[in-house]
Amino acid sequence: MNKKFLCLYSLTGPILLALGGCAETVQLGGDPKLEVIDANALPAPGRADLTGGTQPYFVGPYDKLVVDVFGIEELSEREIQVDASGRISFPLAGVVNVSGMTPGEIEQALAERLRAAYVRDPQVTVNLKETVSRVVTIEGQVKKPGLYPVVGRMTLMRAIARAEGTDEYSKLDDVVIFRTVGGQRYAALYDLDAIRHGAYSDPDIYANDVIMVGDSRSRRLFKDILAGMPALVTPLVIGIDRLTR
Numbered sequence: 001m002n003k004k005f006l007c008l009y010s011l012t013g014p015i016l017l018a019l020g021g022c023a024e025t026v027q028l029g030g031d032p033k034l035e036v037i038d039a040n041a042l043p044a045p046g047r048a049d050l051t052g053g054t055q056p057y058f059v060g061p062y063d064k065l066v067v068d069v070f071g072i073e074e075l076s077e078r079e080i081q082v083d084a085s086g087r088i089s090f091p092l093a094g095v096v097n098v099s100g101m102t103p104g105e106i107e108q109a110l111a112e113r114l115r116a117a118y119v120r121d122p123q124v125t126v127n128l129k130e131t132v133s134r135v136v137t138i139e140g141q142v143k144k145p146g147l148y149p150v151v152g153r154m155t156l157m158r159a160i161a162r163a164e165g166t167d168e169y170s171k172l173d174d175v176v177i178f179r180t181v182g183g184q185r186y187a188a189l190y191d192l193d194a195i196r197h198g199a200y201s202d203p204d205i206y207a208n209d210v211i212m213v214g215d216s217r218s219r220r221l222f223k224d225i226l227a228g229m230p231a232l233v234t235p236l237v238i239g240i241d242r243l244t245r
Contacts, residue, residue, distance in 0.1 A: 030199035055153050055206075056102050060133025061086050065103070067110065070123035079129065092117040103128055136205055138163040140213035141170040155202040156190060159211055166192070166213060174214025179206065 029036040059065070063082045067090060069075035080088045086099020093113035098106050103126040114122040131149040136159055139145050143164035156177070160166060172193040179186050188203075192213075195202050205211070 027199075028197050030194075030197075031201050033201055034198045036198065055150075055204075057128060057131075057134065057151060058100050058102060059086075059098050059106065059128070061099065062132040063128065063134075064130040064132075065098075065106070066127045066129050068125040068127075069110075069114065069119075070125070072119070072122075082133075092119060134207035136207065137210045138213075139210065141167050141215050142213050143167050150205065150207045154205045156192070156205055156211070157195060157202050159205045160192065160213070169216050171214035171216040176212045176214070177203065177205070178210040178212070180208065 059082060061082055061084050065080050065082065065088065067075070067078045067080055075091060078090070080090065082088055082098060085097075087095050087097050089095050090110060090113075093110050096106070096109055096113065098109070101109070106126045107124045110124045110126070111122045114124070128151070131151060134150045135147040136150050136154065137147055138159055142160060143166070145163060148159065148162045154162075156175070166172065170192075173191040175190045175192045177188050177190065179188075190203065191200070194200050
């Protein structure tokens, strides 16, 4: 890898800095599924664009649900938490295993149980109030690391935005997604800056994924050098630091 060197002079003598890469203009596009158009030609989305592309939500342990049975006050607005084994208990329906079911499937299961308990034409509505089981872990150089719920479709850029974005020490070409499928653990490396500019598609993120944003050691070193340099050369150092981002 080619290195770019810059010699700065302070009151104590020359300082040689190695920069990780040269300043260059990032081009928009490259992803074959992306069409780059003029700014004033960007079309407005239709109804299908705004409602499509969502992922179904599967209920898991410790999720909180709100269940309503239309016309029966005693069975309405009942807040229920799924237990550790993925089950809920509901009046007249008894204990129901709901782990891995969508809210719509839970509605059907409860309605069948209520009909069996001689409730006439039960109309059941199940809404998700709080999710605990379906979360993504975002770690590393983001402003707010932590666990974030995955409701609907989430992509890498959306996940980073939920963590309030990258910070000044983020290494954008060193973003790793860890995922376990069928007991096998996988890891994939992504360049967030290239994704932001449309060079690659924005990958989907799923529950239980772990996103790790890398740390730029050279930027930390540059910051330390900047802190110890005289004020006369500080503007120049800041300018070069921006070129290395």
